[in-house]
Amino acid sequence: MAEKVVNIEMINPENLVYQKTKVLNDNVMHYCPGCGHGTAHRIIAEVIEEMDIQSEIIGIAPVGCSVLMYNYFNVDMQEAAHGRAPAVATAVKRLWPDKFVFTYQGDGDLAAIGTAETIHACNRGENITMFFINNGIYGMTGGQMAPTTLEGMRSSTSPYGRDISMMGNPLKMTELVAQLPGTCYVTRQAVHTPSNVRKTKKAVRKALEYQQKNMGTSFIEIVSNCNSGWKMAPVESNNWMVENMFPFFPLGDIKVPDEE
C-alpha cells in the first residue's frame, strides 16, 4: 500500500490546508459508504470549531441512522426518543439559555413520528437550531416509505412506487415550518458537491448566529441520499437525488430574518 502515498516531502504541518475537525473524534462512522449523514456531521462539527463553541453547545440525537451520532461528536449530547428531539431541546435550552442547542433528525423522525414536536417547537419559536436530514425514506429500519417519499418513488413499503391516490402526498415540512411565526431562518441545502458543502456550512453558521441573538427557531433541511435504502451506488444515488429530489425539494433559503 505504501506506493499509494505520494509527494511525501510535502506532507508537513506547514503545508496543511485541510484536515478533519477535532470536534469529531476518531471513531469510524457506522454510516453506509457515501451516506450524506457523515458529511452533514462534519459540516456541523467544523462550524462548531470555527465559532469556538465546543463547550457551549448541546446536541440532541434522534432515532434513525444517526441515533449513534453522539459516538462521533466531541460535544455534549443527549439522545431523545423517536421524534422527540425538539421537545428535549426545548427543555435543555430553557434550562441553559446561554448554551447553543441543536437537534439533528431524519425525515422519519422529524416529519413522521415527531411532526407534532417539530411544529410546536417551531411555532413556539424555541431558540434552537434544527437540522433535518431528508433522504425521503426510513433508512435505519430498511427503507420504508416516509412522509417525504416522492410520488412514484420506490421503497420497501411502496415497491411499485408511491401512489398518491392511496398513500397520500409527500410532505414539504420545511415550507410548512417557514410559515410559522416562531421560525427566523428556514433554508434547504445539500451536501453532495463541494459548492453545496460550502453553502450548507454558511447556512449552519448563520443558524447558530441567529440562535446566539435569540431570534427564534432556525431550521436547516439537508436533502440527502440513502444509497442503501434506494438500492443504488453512492454516486448514482447523488445523481438520482439531483434529478428527482431537487425538483420537488428545491434548494435555497425559504425564510430569512428581516435584518437581511
Add this chain to the structure above:
Amino acid sequence: MAKVKGTIVVDIEKCKGCEICISACPTSVISMSVEVNGKGYPYAYLNDPDGCTGCSNCAIVCPDGVITVYRKKIG
C-alpha cells in the same frame, strides 16, 4: 504567477470506497485502488503526483472525513 502543488493523504483503513471524492476532483487525479483495505473496500488514492492542486474539494465532500490535504507554492 506562483504555481501551487497539492497532495492528499487518505486514511486508507477508514475509506469506504464510495467514490464521492472522485467526482468532486476538478483535475480527475483520484482513483480507486484495485486491492482492498481491512474492511474489504477499495480505497481512494492520488493517481498523478503532479496533478493535485490542493483545492480540498475531495476532502470537504468525503462523508467519512478521511482525506487530509497539503498545498504549497512552487516556482
